[in-house]
Amino acid sequence: PAGDRSEITFLAGVVVAAALADAGLAIVQRWCSAHIGEGLIYDLRVALFAKVQRLPVAFFTRTQTGALTSRLNNDVVGAQTAVTSTLGSVVSNVVVLATTLAAMAALEWRLTLLALVVLPIFVIPAKRVGRRLQAISREQMATNAEMNAQMTERFNVAGALLVKLFGRQHDETDLFSRRAVRVRDAGIKQAMYGRVFFVALGLVGALGAAAIYGVGAHLVVSGNISAGTLVALAALVTRVYQPLTGLTNARVDLMTAMVSFERVFEVLDAPEPIQDKPGAVDLVDAAGRIELRDVWFRYPAAAAVTVSSLEAPSNVAGADPDRDVLQGVTLVVEPGETVALVGASGSGKTTLSGLIPRLYDVTGGAVLVDGRDVRDLTQDSLRQAIGVVSQDPHLFHESIGENLRYAKPAATVAELDAACRAARILDVIRALPDGYDTVVGERGYRLSGGEKQRLAIARLLLKNPAMMILDEATSHLDNENEAAVQAALDEALRGRTALVIAHRLSTIRDADRIVVLDDGRIVEQGTHEELLARGGVYAAQVRAGETPITA
Numbered sequence: 001p002a003g004d005r006s007e008i009t010f011l012a013g014v015v016v017a018a019a020l021a022d023a024g025l026a027i028v029q030r031w032c033s034a035h036i037g038e039g040l041i042y043d044l045r046v047a048l049f050a051k052v053q054r055l056p057v058a059f060f061t062r063t064q065t066g067a068l069t070s071r072l073n074n075d076v077v078g079a080q081t082a083v084t085s086t087l088g089s090v091v092s093n094v095v096v097l098a099t100t101l102a103a104m105a106a107l108e109w110r111l112t113l114l115a116l117v118v119l120p121i122f123v124i125p126a127k128r129v130g131r132r133l134q135a136i137s138r139e140q141m142a143t144n145a146e147m148n149a150q151m152t153e154r155f156n157v158a159g160a161l162l163v164k165l166f167g168r169q170h171d172e173t174d175l176f177s178r179r180a181v182r183v184r185d186a187g188i189k190q191a192m193y194g195r196v197f198f199v200a201l202g203l204v205g206a207l208g209a210a211a212i213y214g215v216g217a218h219l220v221v222s223g224n225i226s227a228g229t230l231v232a233l234a235a236l237v238t239r240v241y242q243p244l245t246g247l248t249n250a251r252v253d254l255m256t257a258m259v260s261f262e263r264v265f266e267v268l269d270a271p272e273p274i275q276d277k278p279g280a281v282d283l284v285d286a287a288g289r290i291e292l293r294d295v296w297f298r299y300p301a302a303a304a305v306t307v308s309s310l311e312a313p314s315n316v317a318g319a320d321p322d323r324d325v326l327q328g329v330t331l332v333v334e335p336g337e338t339v340a341l342v343g344a345s346g347s348g349k350t351t352l353s354g355l356i357p358r359l360y361d362v363t364g365g366a367v368l369v370d371g372r373d374v375r376d377l378t379q380d381s382l383r384q385a386i387g388v389v390s391q392d393p394h395l396f397h398e399s400i401g402e403n404l405r406y407a408k409p410a411a412t413v414a415e416l417d418a419a420c421r422a423a424r425i426l427d428v429i430r431a432l433p434d435g436y437d438t439v440v441g442e443r444g445y446r447l448s449g450g451e452k453q454r455l456a457i458a459r460l461l462l463k464n465p466a467m468m469i470l471d472e473a474t475s476h477l478d479n480e481n482e483a484a485v486q487a488a489l490d491e492a493l494r495g496r497t498a499l500v501i502a503h504r505l506s507t508i509r510d511a512d513r514i515v516v517l518d519d520g521r522i523v524e525q526g527t528h529e530e531l532l533a534r535g536g537v538y539a540a541q542v543r544a545g546e547t548p549i550t551a
Contacts, residue, residue: 037084044080059270066147074145092243093250097243101240133256134258136190140186150179198249270306281378283370287370290497292367295365297360329522335466338510353471356386361375387469393452398440400437404419404459408462424487467497468493516537
């Protein structure tokens with residue numbers, strides 16, 4: 001009896017130790033899966049964000065923003081969830097399955113083989129079900145991306161105004177509702193497929209256990225095995241089918257998760273046509289000389305710059321890959337010179353200006369800055385030397401100070417004041433209750449058009465570029481705002497090389513030289529007076545009272 005008590009105490013201790021070990025292993029397993037899963041989502045998100053930063057402007061002209069952000073959020077999380085939920089279960093199920101089969105084989109190898117007869121029933125349907133769930137998941141994710149795109153385009157000031165002014169609120173809600181119904185129905189189908197498959201696997205396991213009982217009973221009656229061995233095998237067989245069911249479900253989950261991985265890697269594998277070449281050098285102390293040498297350009301085909309599943313349903317205006325937008329353009333802009341580009345819409349003005357900071361690469365010829373081909377320069381150093389002011393400057397939903405410091409993160413308040421004073425915006429900022437801490441709203445909608453332009457010019461002055469490109473910088477302003485912005489631009493252009501795309505004659509006339517483009521070719525160039533005296537296209541439009549640029 002004393003020995004029995006010792007043995008019982010020992011066994012009780014073993015049970016407690018096993019329970020503690022099991023609990024400890026469960027915690028370790030969860031810790032490992034959490035670290036792996038969260039590490040995966042971190043790596044994928046950062047890799048995706050960094051990848052998108054490297055993609056060319058042409059990618060963004062074709063891509064639906066909401067669909068792209070859906071990849072960064074929903075698809076990355078979908079991939080992470082599958083890995084986190086299946087990784088630990090796969091390891092534990094494999095261990096349980098291996099040890100249980102070993103124990104069963106040691107007891108009775110014939111019944112162990114019988115238990116494995118149903119194995120194909122676990123494996124074969126999993127592939128078919130997995131493919132079906134992949135198709136449902138792909139449809140659900142695509143529709144989710146459409147919903148994200150709709151929200152991204154409508155949930156901003158411009159989109160909301162358009163919807164309200166055209167009275168389309170109910171139509172927008174109906175469209176969103178139809179997409180949400182598709183997501184809901186896909187989710188229901190996915191859940192039902194998964195549940196039916198799980199129940200079917202349970203039935204297969206029950207049939208396997210019944211076979212073990214039936215054949216095992218005959219073996220007991222015939223005296224081939226003991227009743228105790230059969231009871232032990234019956235207990236162990238459930239430990240075989242449970243991990244088999246878990247592994248089969250894990251395979252289906254991973255097949256479904258592959259849809260998320262495919263969508264993530266589709267972006268990661270997107271082409272990067274604009275890259276620094278090996279041995280590219282920095283542009284240092286740029287003088288600002290710009291030369292276009294027999295430049296030909298046509299927009300790249302969609303497959304070369306974008307991901308088809310992210311592409312907007314229609315082609316981008318003016319981006320026909322079968323048409324040369326620029327045809328043999330040769331132009332030299334000397335340091336400190338201001339050149340105005342004029343011409344009808346589609347003549348190639350904006351395209352030409354986009355080649356200088358290498359937003360696109362030329363199809364033929366070369367663009368040179370300070371005598372160096374821009375393809376031989378690092379992109380960062382080239383773009384640091386170029387400032388751009390467009391007709392609709394972009395401001396982030398941050399404070400005025402943060403928007404200004406985007407050009408120079410370490411800028412002092414004194415430097416901000418100097419830039420804003422030169423841009424004729426300092427008095428406006430000082431009149432605000434929060435000054436530089438005033439949040440401007442998404443895209444700067446809390447500021448007037450003239451204030452946004454002058455703030456953008458101040459930001460450019462902080463950047464202090466050697467070359468500037470003004471693309472319709474005053475086209476949307478009234479006379480009073482135009483005068484203020486023009487004064488700020490005059491200050492910004494002083495001593496800098498400038499390409500000016502403008503629609504107002506007053507702006508064009510002040511340029512050192514006017515270049516007239518027509519259908520991708522330079523047809524005239526000279527001063528305002530010279531072009532008038534020449535009596536060509538420019539003179540005809542001016543004398544007819546037309547603007548030399550047609551909107």
